Amino acid sequence: MLTKRLIACFDIIHGRVTKAVRFQDNIDVAPAEELAVSMYEAEIDELIFYDVTASAEKRPIDIETVKKVARSVFIPFTVGGGIKDLDSMYEALKAGAEKISVDSMAVRNPQIINDGAKAFGSQCVVLSTQVKRTNTMPSGYEVYIDGARLATGMDAIEWIRRGQELGAGEICLNSIDQDGTLSGYDIELMKLAEAAVSVPLIASGGAGAPAHLKALFTETQAQAAITSSMLYSPRMDHNYSVSRLKEYLADNGIAVRPAVCATL
Amino acid sequence: MIKIIDYKAGNAPSVMHALERLGRKADFARRPQDLGNATHIILPGVGSAKATMESLREMGMIVALEEAVMSRKVFFLGICVGMQILFEYSEEENTDCLGWLPGRVVRFDAGRVRVPQMGWNQVHFVTPPPCPVTDEYFYFVNSYYAVPGDQTDLWGQADYGGLFAAAVCHDNIYGTQFHAEKSGEAGLSLLRNFLDL
Numbered sequence: 001m002l003t004k005r006l007i008a009c010f011d012i013i014h015g016r017v018t019k020a021v022r023f024q025d026n027i028d029v030a031p032a033e034e035l036a037v038s039m040y041e042a043e044i045d046e047l048i049f050y051d052v053t054a055s056a057e058k059r060p061i062d063i064e065t066v067k068k069v070a071r072s073v074f075i076p077f078t079v080g081g082g083i084k085d086l087d088s089m090y091e092a093l094k095a096g097a098e099k100i101s102v103d104s105m106a107v108r109n110p111q112i113i114n115d116g117a118k119a120f121g122s123q124c125v126v127l128s129t130q131v132k133r134t135n136t137m138p139s140g141y142e143v144y145i146d147g148a149r150l151a152t153g154m155d156a157i158e159w160i161r162r163g164q165e166l167g168a169g170e171i172c173l174n175s176i177d178q179d180g181t182l183s184g185y186d187i188e189l190m191k192l193a194e195a196a197v198s199v200p201l202i203a204s205g206g207a208g209a210p211a212h213l214k215a216l217f218t219e220t221q222a223q224a225a226i227t228s229s230m231l232y233s234p235r236m237d238h239n240y241s242v243s244r245l246k247e248y249l250a251d252n253g254i255a256v257r258p259a260v261c262a263t264l
Numbered sequence: 265m266i267k268i269i270d271y272k273a274g275n276a277p278s279v280m281h282a283l284e285r286l287g288r289k290a291d292f293a294r295r296p297q298d299l300g301n302a303t304h305i306i307l308p309g310v311g312s313a314k315a316t317m318e319s320l321r322e323m324g325m326i327v328a329l330e331e332a333v334m335s336r337k338v339f340f341l342g343i344c345v346g347m348q349i350l351f352e353y354s355e356e357e358n359t360d361c362l363g364w365l366p367g368r369v370v371r372f373d374a375g376r377v378r379v380p381q382m383g384w385n386q387v388h389f390v391t392p393p394p395c396p397v398t399d400e401y402f403y404f405v406n407s408y409y410a411v412p413g414d415q416t417d418l419w420g421q422a423d424y425g426g427l428f429a430a431a432v433c434h435d436n437i438y439g440t441q442f443h444a445e446k447s448g449e450a451g452l453s454l455l456r457n458f459l460d461l
Contacts, residue, residue, distance in 0.1 A: 001385065001386065001423050001424075002381060002383050002384070002385045002404075002423075002424055003383060003384045003385065003386075003401065004383075005383050005384065040448070043448065045383070045384055070277070070278065070281055071281050071284070071285075074281070074282055074285065074445065074446060074447070074448055074449075074451060074452060075403065075446055075447075075448055076403055076405075076443070076446045093275065094277055095277070096275075096277050096278050096281060098275070098278070098310075098405070098443075098446065120310065120311055121310055121311035121312055121315075122380065122407070123310065123380050123382065123405045123406075123407070124310065124311075169380055169382070169405075170380075170382055198374050198378055198379060199378060199379070199380070200378050200380070200382045200383070221378070223378065223382065223383060224383070257384040257401040258401075
């Protein structure tokens with residue numbers, strides 16, 4: 001049986017993992033490679049790397065950090081930020097990434113989803129999107145880009161449906177409203193998404209307690225959850241280990257890959 | 265010598281990283297003559313069966329692989345699409361494959377499960393081949409899966425809207441639908457056992 005995935009998503013600035021609230025005020029956490037190894041040893045299921053300043057600084061993704069991590073962890077990892085064309089996708093894959101995440105760039109140039117899927121397969125292309133509640137869109141959610149700063153006037157559910165048609169193999173929904181609140185995932189958003197697309201879905205934004213994971217995995221078809229804050233955000237009163245989260249989920253009848261060690 | 269076949273759509277570097285972690289020395293094979301002194305060949309796979317077959321054909325690798333694996337009986341491990349192309353035919357873009365093993369490759373039913381399958385699934389090893397492994401969780405990314413024509417080739421099964429072939433083996437030929445190089449310690453252990461054959 002396919003298990004639910006817990007994903008650590010690193011916002012990388014100059015080789016270090018940072019943690020932001022509502023896409024702002026990043027504070028330093030740890031060197032990327034060090035935290036990646038400790039997460040791997042704790043049996044996290046997957047890693048995502050966002051080079052958060054690459055686009056703004058108009059530079060390519062930090063490929064050296066990608067390479068270092070690829071040499072030291074043996075679980076899937078996705079990279080995003082600073083990906084602008086097929087060449088930069090290819091370079092990240094050659095450096096050892098499994099999947100490429102496209103976000104703001106795909107809104108500006110949707111064809112990149114199609115080009116990436118044709119060149120490397122749909123399974124390599126993750127459409128990540130930042131969405132915010134609004135009553136001006138048919139679905140009630142609007143797509144934002146550029147670190148959640150710029151509203152696009154695009155309906156979020158319409159956009160992910162189009163992303164799937166263009167060839168995205170997985171979709172990650174980041175709730176701007178929930179991000180950093182530690183009050184739970186946006187369940188309603190995930191329900192709308194699961195009805196609209198058939199590819200796997202990742203929920204992001206809002207997790208602050210194990211019960212939020214349980215709610216996500218029992219009330220929606222989301223296959224994966226980003227749990228960064230709970231695992232290592234210095235802003236939380238205390239962090240949870242991967243094994244504790246997985247034990248809790250297993251005790252609640254949710255299939256997970258068991259974690260045997262508890263190093264965190 | 266361990267050889268990892270490096271073609272454009274494959275993820276040969278990830279397999280190399282895993283072998284480095286195991287302390288094994290391996291070379292990339294990019295030309296047919298690179299397989300001459302191979303003791304173990306690993307064919308990584310991402311992307312489509314058609315693209316993989318085309319890449320191997322363009323590299324002139326198919327004849328060299330058949331000579332090494334079928335005639336000299338060099339140990340072979342195909343991963344993901346590298347396993348799928350062992351069979352006769354793939355539904356994916358109507359692709360004729362290597363045909364070393366009888367059977368075909370079909371698509372998961374998107375009406376029953378989310379496609380692609382993406383994530384960790386438990387594999388039950390049904391036949392004990394000379395490459396020992398225990399039932400463990402491995403990482404899968406696939407929209408298609410193999411249906412072996414000969415049930416004795418089935419090595420391991422997993423469940424995704426029904427049982428499917430997660431691993432196959434036949435003499436010196438091994439295939440895993442999952443990414444052993446990305447399946448944590450369980451995957452590294454499987455690779456180590458294969459290389460110890």
